[in-house]
Amino acid sequence: MAHLQPPTYVLHASSSTRNLAAGIALTVALVLAQAWLPERSIDLAAPGAVSNLYLIAPGDVPGEPSPVQWVDYERRHWVCRNPANSPSQACGITLVLSGDDPARGRNLNGFDTLELDLAYRGNAAHLRVALRNFDPRFSKLTDGNSSRMQSINLRGRDVTKPVTLELAELTVPEWWITQFDLPREFNRPSVENVTSLSIDLTDSLAGQNHELELRHLTLKGPWIARDTLYLGLLCAWLLAAGTVVGRQWRALRRSHLRQQREIDALTARTRLLRVEQDKLRRLATIDELTGVLNRRGLESALEDFEAESAGVALVLLDIDHFKHINDRWGHAVGDEVLRRMAAIVSANLRTTDVIGRWGGEEFLVACQGRHADDAVRLAEKLRDAVQHGNFDTKGRFGITASFGVALAPPGASTHRAFKRADAALYRAKAAGRNRVELDTAHDAVTTL
Known part of the structure; x- marks a missing residue:
C-alpha cells in the first residue's frame, strides 16, 4: 500500500523550536538591555558642550559695574549683587545649544531627564529652569521671546542636593501663552528644536546677593525608548508569527496537493488485518x-x-x-x-x-x-x-x-x-x- 508523505512543516519542527527559543532569548536580552545598560547622556556643563554660554543680567547702568559677574567662568561660578534701587533685576545663566544657525537647535526627544547639581547661596524662594524651542511657524530670530518657552520652578530647598528633572515636567508658562496668543496646538511643550537652556532666579532681587555655581547639568535618556522597543518587538513577533503561519499554510497546501496526486496510487485497504501482523x-x-x-x-x-x-x-x-x-x-x-x-x-x-x-x-x-x-x-x-x-x-x-x-x-x-x-x-x-x-x-x- 502506498504511504502519504508527512507534512513538510513536521520536518522543520526542530528548526522552528530553535528559532522560537532564539527569538524569546533575544527579546529577553533586549528588554534587560533597555532596562540595565547605561543611558546615553550629554553633560551640558562640560567644556565645549555648548556653542556659547553667557550670564543673564539687567541692562548696564552708566558708571556702575554689572550686578551679575563671573567668579570663575571655567567652573560656571557667578554672583549677583543687586542694588536696592535697581529698577529691574535679572540673575542667571544661558547655555546656547544652537550652532552657526541660531534657528537650528538640538532635538532632545531622545532624552527624558535633566540632572542638575547647582550650588546656591542666597534667599530666593524659587529658581527657574527653562528651555527655548524655536518653531519656524511662529518664532522669529529678531524676537528672542518668540521661541516657545518651557520651564519649571524649583524651590530653594530643592537644589540643596542634586536633583533630577523629568523633561515632561516642563510646561509653557501662562504669560508666554497670553503674550503671543497663538492657536492651542502651538502652546504644547516641545523639545524637538531646543536652542537654549537657562537657569535663573525669578523672585524680586533688589538689595540681595546671590551666589551660584553650576557643577553638573546632564541630559539623560535611553538609547532606545521603552515604547519604541516594545512596539518594535511586537511588530517583530507579529511578522515572525505571520511568516510561520504562511510557511505552514504553504507546506499544508503542498502536502494536500501531493496527497491528491498520490490518491490514484493507493491500491487497497485491508480491514481485518492487525497492524502488528508480521x-x-x-x-x-x-x-x-x-x-x-x-x-x-x-x-x-x-x-x-x-x-x-x-x-x-x-x-x-x-x-x-x-x-x-x-x-x-x-x-x-x-x-x-x-x-x-x-x-x-x-x-x-x-x-x-x-x-x-x-x-x-x-x-x-x-x-x-x-x-x-x-x-x-x-x-x-x-x-x-x-x-x-x-x-x-x-x-x-x-x-x-x-x-x-x-x-x-x-x-x-x-x-x-x-x-x-x-x-x-x-x-x-x-x-x-x-x-x-x-x-x-x-x-x-x-x-x-
Missing part, C-alpha cells in the same frame, strides 16, 4: 498485486464470520470483458485495472467489511450482519462506483462489473452461500452484465 503473515493472506486479501485470507475471514454466528452477506463481483482488456491493451494495463478495482471497492466499504481477490478478475466482499436489501444496495453502490471509476488515465476504455449477492444466516455455511452468490453472478453475466443479481434459493434468508 511480514510473513501479510505475504500469506494479502494479494500481492492488489493489496487486498487473497483467497486464503478470505477463507480465514469467512471462518471468523461463521464462528461469530452473526450472519453474513456475500457480494461476488467479476469484471466484465476483462480478457478483452488483456488481449487488446496488454497485461500491464490489466493489472492496473485490477489494482484500481480493489481501490474503488475498498473506498466504498465500511471498516468492518472485508474485501479480497478470489481469483483472476473476481473479487469477494463479505459484510457481517446485513439484511438482503442492504446487501443489494451495497452491490448497486459498488456497481455504480465501478462504472464511473477512472480505470484508464488515457481514456481509452471504461470498466463495468457484474455482481452476485447471497446471504448466509447465523450458523449457516458461508461455503454454500458462496456457491449461491456465484450462481447469481452467472445469471447477471447471462442477463447482459453490469447488473446485480440476488440469490433466491430456498435456504437463503432476507433478514439476518
